[in-house]
Amino acid sequence: MLDPQLTQKLTPIFQDVFDRDDLVLTPELSSSDVEEWDSLSNIRLFVAIEQEFGVRFTTDEITALNNVGELADLMTRKGI
Amino acid sequence: MSQSGPALKDLPWLCPTPPDFREACRKLSGLPDGAFAVEARRLAAHAMSESHLNQICKALDRRSAAGQSLDPLQPLTLAVAGNGTTDLLAKALRGTAVRYGFDLRVVQGAFGQISHEALDPDSEINRAAPDYVLLALDHRALPLAAGPRSPEEEAADVEKALGWVSSLCRGFQSHTHATLLLPTIPAPAAPLFGSLDARVNGAWRHLLAAVNRGIAEMAAGSGSLLLDVAGLAETVGLETWHDEALWNIAKLSFGQSLVPLYADVVLRLLAASRGQTRKCLVLDLDNTLWGGVIGDDGLDGIELGNGTARGEAFLAIQKTALALRDRGIVLAVCSKNQDEIARQPFRRHSDMLIKEDDIAVFVANWRDKAGNLRDIAKRLDIGVDALALLDDNPAERALVRRELPQVGVPELPEDPADYPRVLAWSGLFEAAAYSDEDAVRARYYADNARRSEAGAAVTDMDGYLASLGMEMTVSAFDAMGRTRITQLINKTNQFNLTTRRYTERDVLAMEQDPQVLALQIRLKDTFGDNGMISVVIGRPDGDALDLDTWLMSCRVLNRGVECATLNVVAGLARQRGFRWLRGVYRPTEKNALVRDHYRRLGFSQDGAEDGGATIWRLRLDSFSPHPHHIAVGLAVPAPHPV
Known part of the structure; x- marks a missing residue:
């Protein structure tokens, strides 16, 4: 279960980055579920989140991410 | 924000x-x-x-x-040759190009293969026949390693780096007709010593300063466009510009959040090289040039000048406008005001830096701004798309954007202290080249305004033209005129029969080709020097001289320059043994002005082409010169014996 507040903030970013209105965030959602989610748009996703929330991700955090649930945990750890 | x-x-x-x-x-x-x-x-x-x-x-x-x-949208092809990943850049460039009216196709070179792309005639980029090649290089691309060196070692390193960039230029230039965008290279964010890096030979800052000077010279010498990425990175801050993690993960050359900005800076340069840039800055008055409302607050009440922080901010805005004027941007005023009241600060406020004389057209009334802006463009004989408007009022800005989307209207931040930098960052006045004539252009327009006043006083047109004391000089293309010739070719839209655009390299080629009759024309009169105002290019086509290009600045319309020009061209063509002049009118959205140009000059129509082009001929042995009021000086070398 994703934190509803965080989901509300992340959904428009995902929809914008991948240009998909129908994208619904679940903890299990990963790059293999979204056609547009490749290694380069993954960078765009992280940059968009960094800009929106004023945080910064490390190399490990960007490269090791597997799904939306892990992203949510990561953001909670960063105090968002 | x-x-x-x-x-x-x-x-x-x-x-x-x-x-x-x-x-x-x-x-x-x-x-x-x-x-x-x-x-x-x-x-x-x-x-x-x-x-x-x-x-x-x-x-x-x-x-x-x-x-x-x-x-x-105008189709254009831009190739990107970089040492990093350019995929994300490519999309941003194509998207940003729409802002400037281009349907930009972006071709990417193979990753990590810059030299191959440049030197192999069959490379991806060379085969794509691009209009432009953007070298997206950072310090990692150069054959350089930083570290303390002797002055001689550093000089050798610089030469090696410049030699490599130059080999890329020569490669693309010999296999394509593209104009190159040469970048300066930002220094890395991390110093070796610290402050000392600015003076130790071989430290990045010291080394790249020399490399970048060399690149700027290379751009000027090779007819390429200089893209000052190092300047951009400094303005943003090297800390933000560089993102080592992104380089390591995805080979992105700079921080990804800066891509929209980078793309805009590339496209504005590209647009400027095609003549798309603003010629006139239209200034609002109240709360733009001074604080407060002159009609309400009066001369003593408005904020302007040293002494208060806000007063200084408005002073800085005026300085910015004057600096633009000094580089040749025309200034105009458009304000909702009563005319005499609006002029009071210009005449009587001791801190006012801009004077009435600096303003080519002064419009203060209560009519809507869009209509007034149309008038200003008309009075200056420029397109509405050559105007930029500086106005503190968001409602006026929105209205003008809606009514006249062609006008450049920068959004402005809340604090007037930030107006100058936002106006400068907007790139509305980006220039791809700068010549002495640009600097005095603002004066031409003031002269022109006076000329039309003189015209109003004289009812007899011939008498008026004779009173102007016009002197026209026709000469062959030469090195001194090359930049201005290229500029005229690329930005003249209205009085332009064929609207063929040529790069500086093309112009150089015509200059050197004895078969081509390539003429630059200048005009002086009693009010001042108009500089270069017309370009004519003729190419042999059997027994006819084909007028590939005939363009003229609208500043000198209705003064007989076309007649005098035709007389000269006909004379030179006859001298070279041609029996006919052949002219083509190719219609565009902007050149209806010259639809009947050849008919008016006595040519007969000789066919039409698809797309509405008309073809015209003039028989030279029966041609009698047109009357005009211009003294003509000719400096064209005699034809080579055939």
Whole structure:
């Protein structure tokens, strides 16, 4: 279960980055579920989140991410 | 916009994207041909983020894929040769190009293969026959390693790096007709010693300063465009510019949040090289040139001048406007005011830096700004798209954007202290080249205004023209005129029979080709020197001289320059043994002015082509010169014996 507040903030970013209105965030959602989610748009996703929330991700955090649930945990750890 | 003021990377001179941007992009593909480009440009005029750029790109691609027209977006091909990943850059460039009216196809070189792309005639880029090649290089691309060196070692390193860049230039230039965009190289953010890096030979800062000077010279010498990436990176801050993690993960040359800005800086340069730039800055008055409202607060009440922080801010805005004027941008005033009241500060406020004489057209009335801006353009004989408007009032800005989207209207931040930098960052006055004539252009317009006043006083046109004491000089293309010739060829839209654009390299080639009759024409009169005002290019076509190009600045319209020019061209053509002059009128959106040019000059129509072009001929042995009031000086070398 994703934190509803965080989901509300992340959904428009995902929809914008991948240009998909129908994208619904679940903890299990990963790059293999979204056609547009490749290694380069993954960078765009992280940059968009960094800009929106004023945080910064490390190399490990960007490269090791597997799904939306892990992203949510990561953001909670960063105090968002 | 953040609370700390406008940030360059957010393109603060553009309006924020509307919330329905993505949806509006999706609807683009369904629009009829005419409406499509208008709506696409309206959307692209916002401060698009990377995601937005991606979305508008997709809309364009969908439309192309469906076989629908992107007209009148102008098709152009840009190749990107970089040492990093350029995929994300490519989309941003294509999306940003819509802002400038281009349907930009972006070709990417193979990753890590810059030299191959440049030198192999069959490389991806060379085969694509691009109009422009952007070298997207950073310090990692150069054959350089930083570290303390002797002055001689550093000089050798610099030479080696410049030699490599130069070999890329020569490669692309010998295999394509492309104009190159040569970048300066930002220094890495991390110093070796610290402050000492600025003076130790071989430290990045010291080394790259020399490399960048060399690149700037190379650009000037090779007819390439200089893209000052190092300057951009400094303005943004090297700390933000560089992102080592992104380089390691995905080989991205600089911080990804800066891509929209980088793309805009590339496209504005490209647009400027094609003559798309603003010639006139139109200034609002109240709360733009001074604080307060002159009609309410009076001369003593407005804030201007040293002593208060706000007063100094408005002083700085005036200095910015005058600095633009000094480089040749025309200043005009457009204000909702009563004329005499609006002029009071110009005449009687001791801190006012801008004087009435600096303003080519002064419009203060209560009519709507869009209408007034149309008038200003008309009185200056320039297109509405050559205007930029500086106005503190968001409602006026919105109105002008809606009524006249061609006018450049920068958004302005809350604090007038930030106006100068936002106006400068907007790139509305970007120039691809700068010649002495640009600097005095503002004066031409003031002279012109006086000329039309003189014209109003004289009812007899012949008497008026004779009183102007015009002297015209016709000479062959030469090195001194080359930059201005290229500029005229690329930005003249109205009085331009064929609207053929040529690069500085093309112009050089014509200069050196004895078969081509390539003429530059200058005009002086009692009011001043108009500089170079016309270009004519003739190419042999059997027993006819084909007029490939005939263009003229609208500043000197209705003064008999066309007649005097034809007399000269006909004389030179006859001297070279031609029996006919052949002229073509190729219609564009902007050149209806010269539809009947050849008819008026006594040519007979000799056919038409698809697309509405008309073909004209003039028989030279029966041609008798047209009367005019211009003294003509000729400096064209005699023809080579054939």
